[in-house]
Amino acid sequence: MKVHHLNCGCMCPYGGALYDGFSKGLKAHLVCHCLLIETASHGLVLVDTGFGSEDLRPAGSRIATFFKIMNNIQYDRSLTALSQIQALGFNASDVRHIILTHLDFDHAGGLSDFPQAQIHLMQREIDTSRQRHSWLTRSRYRPGQWGATSGWVGYQAAGEKWFGFDAVTALKGLPLK
Template sequence: MKIHHLNCGSMCPHGRRLMQGEGGWLARAQIVCHCWLIEGREGLTLVDTGLGTAQVGGLIHGALKALMQPRLSLAETAQAQITALGLNPRDVRHIVLTHLDFDHAGALADFPEATVHVHAPELAAAQAPVNFNERQRYEARLWAHQPRWQTHGVGGERWQGFDAVRALGSDDDEILLVPLAGHTRGHTGVAVRTRQGWRLHCGDAYFFHSEVVAAPHCPPGLALFQTAIAADNRARRANQTRLVELNRDPAITLNSAHCPHEWARDAALAASPESFQAP
């Protein structure tokens, strides 16, 4: 396997100093949608999709658009970037979602033939929201084409101290779902085993690289945003604490879905032919 690191949607809200701890107070922040494209034995797998072609064309929730100010670039969609890599978007066999927010599942309709893997509690929350938070965040029109869902239950094995971890497929132990509830009811991470060790896509379990270092801290705007939209803030903070511990292991690399520093680092490293190839 080989991992390509894609930015499938740039969010540019005002308040860069508040959101990223640097730059001007009124300058625009740079928040990415860091998705993985995995070239594997059975075709292509996407980990999150970012924004899709329909959203770029105008199908995007008005309140979220006003808040996050997405750049809406067709060239940043996963479909366009896969084509630019010389690959065929129709070869995307599987999509693995950390959760179903619009900036993580916005391009599902661009890959109608793919099997969509999701944690069972997350799909339940999206299909039957129980509170204001869930009713506002999930956009059923993004999956109105009726994807081929494959849900994964709450039971499983242990991995690096985390419980209820599930492998994708009956005999594939290289792509794992790692429950990281808090941001949403069924939020999950995605772990992949590479030659250099494990990589864990943490989705929105944290937003900025400084949240998982030895002395964690978060820009105040991002901290407020994460708290405000969390389905279970206590669980979210507990999982962040566990990720700080995990990040101390040199054989494990973490990715947030939205940190531009991590995306730039990993996109550059992946340009090497030997980077991030699994056994």
């Protein structure tokens, strides 16, 4: 097994260290951390997707205008998971599983770049994303990024907590080891 760290998006909000606690200068520099796991028998597993190819169109509407402006999103297609996976010599179809920590726009935007992958996430997050009653939830959860994808598997918490977080001990189609 080989694990790659991918930076799948860059946000440079104004405020520097006031925003993130350590940046020097006027702008902070935040990345969308994702992991790409090469498995011997189950293809590639992507943990979060960052911004997707369609998100990085400056005039696009997949990301709320408020967050585009507030986060000063950098439109660099080379930072998409798809672009980085291709640079490693793989194809989008090699990504067989995507594990999402949550469905916020900066974690799930790349789902549409991997339409054949099975998507794993907590059922509670799926349910929460459908409750778009407030401006904040409508801005955070952007069905335009992932609404047309299929192959979703929602999980209930099972097993021991991990550092206080709910845990899932097995994912459909993936080995425990």
